[in-house]
Amino acid sequence: QVQLVESGGGSVQAGGSLKLACVVSGYIGTRCAMGWYRQAPGKERELVSSISSDGITSYADSVKGRFTIAQDNAKDTLYLQMNSLKTEDTAVYYCAAGKEYYSLRRYRCESGFGVWGQGTQVTVSS
Numbered sequence: 001q002v003q004l005v006e007s008g009g010g011s012v013q014a015g016g017s018l019k020l021a022c023v024v025s026g027y028i029g030t031r032c033a034m035g036w037y038r039q040a041p042g043k044e045r046e047l048v049s050s051i052s053s054d055g056i057t058s059y060a061d062s063v064k065g066r067f068t069i070a071q072d073n074a075k076d077t078l079y080l081q082m083n084s085l086k087t088e089d090t091a092v093y094y095c096a097a098g099k100e101y102y103s104l105r106r107y108r109c110e111s112g113f114g115v116w117g118q119g120t121q122v123t124v125s126s
Contacts, residue, residue: 002026004095009120022078022095029107032098038091085124092119
């Protein structure tokens with residue numbers, strides 16, 4: 001069973017930087033897509049950035065040029081480097097990953113993100 005544990009959240013002033021980390025464990029036969037979501041108070045959870053199983057990245061328009069997603073497979077860790085932070089980046093950030101299943105003699109990934117971390121708070125003050 002895949003598990004995700006985030007760290008790296010905290011409080012920072014606008015213009016500052018934070019780096020989130022998500023340690024992944026439990027994949028048996030393959031690695032699935034992963035991503036970072038965030039949820040601000042009173043708002044819906046939104047996808048911030050994702051990385052496919054073959055390394056293709058994508059970003060929400062609101063964070064393009066400021067955030068960078070990266071994966072260190074040797075350390076089983078997903079990162080989100082956040083620069084030039086704005087007050088509107090304040091939210092709980094969640095790491096997410098695709099679920100793995102076994103079919104037709106090999107491991108595959110379900111579409112979407114079926115595994116979630118516990119979340120880490122990021123607060124940006126003016």
